[in-house]
Amino acid sequence: MTALSNLTIPTLDLVAVIWATTCWLGYNYYANNAKRSLMNTMVKWRIKWSHTMMSRENRIVDSQVINGLSRVVTFFCSTSIFITAGLFASIGASQQIMEIINQISFMQTTTLQAIEFKFSFLVLIFVFSFFKFGWAITQHSYSAVVLAAVPDSKQIDMERDSELAQLMGTLSGLGSRHFNDGIRAYYFATATMTWFIHPLVYMLVVTWVILILHRRDFRSKLLQHLNKLDDVIDTERVSR
Template identity: 30%
Template sequence: MTTADYIALAFFACVWMGYSWLLKGRTFFGRTSLTHAMTERRREWIYNSLRRDLKMIDTQIMAGLQNGTAFFASTSIFAIGSCFALLGATEKVDAVFADLPFVFHGGHAAFEMKVGGLAALFGYAFFKFGWSYRLFNYCTILFGSIPMLRDAESDVIAAERAAERVIRMNVIAGSNFNEGLRAIFLSIGYLGWFINPYVFMMTTAIVIFVLTRRQFFSQARLAIMDAGPPSNLHLSPVRRDIPSSGGSDLPEGL
């Protein structure tokens, strides 16, 4: 480990924490982040479910969120196993790196420490995905407590309270999923450390640049923002959209 290695590792940690802090601020140069915009769409989706009795579409969406989280959790486990396999082949990898140009050869101990750090990254991602999967499971259970259309009409406050519980749980689960995915992305930048610390800093900066662009300047964000923000969904949407006659028909226009 050289001074450049310590500087590169500190740079990696700082930009990771800085990017996470930037997303918590929700805006960057006056632009709303893609993550925050999707949070509003989650709210819109859950409130829309109050307007229909048949909720098979919603349960399918929940299942899709869980399946995606389970896939990345499994992938993280395989990646951790690959890191341990790499530790068992230290001498072979060392011999390969010794013949490559521009690769800083720090010896067995440095290589094993770098592989251990990579395994720690994947371990962090696994715990985030695992927790997200469990929260999505809780979210499904909470979603089952949302009243049907007739009951929501008769007790609007209780229906909105049930919807808010689902929204909060869904947002927390999505946040943990995003943090796990961020660790997977940053592990790509971490691989630059196996070449030399300067490449490590460069690849980390490139990954952060790409992630920032996707959050604040991408076409995906533009597509969501063009749809327009939900209009006062927190102001008793059930009262506005559920007919007061008490029938089980859907409101007009839906």
């Protein structure tokens, strides 16, 4: 057993939470900085969108896209609050939860302190996701302000205002990046539920989640189609 402040929790549980945290934050850094990831590919499409927007007289569609993105993020942001509140209630019922877990044959026998430690880690995950979603909402709202600052298509100067339009796409991309960080937190929070079964099961599930995320971010058919069409568009631009 290892002492941690006033808690006494199994060493294997500490190893599991360190492994999960390292995988979670490490993958976030890797996916956000890799050049050929799904997210960074979509950033290029957002820049294309912002440049196309400059030639439109009516930009209602563009504002609706931003509003739609904001609504999705707002839903997850409020959901994180509700889940966090539910987890705090679960911490208050840790004694009853411990008794139920100890009666289930396929779950590892646990202690009250271990239950509270696991719920506290889940709270940290959802608090992290809340701040990520909250910042994503802010960035999407700022991209809407930049959209409104782009001159009308009849008055626009492509050379002068292209950087302003690109800024809108860049801010939208930053909002998407923090939204994806928050969504990944949900993936790892779901994996954390298996921690109540056994720490080794938890570490295996976290590894499995990493493999799933990597496949979707770097090897999915969606990414292949986006890159294929992106290359075609770039080729047509050069030929002109």
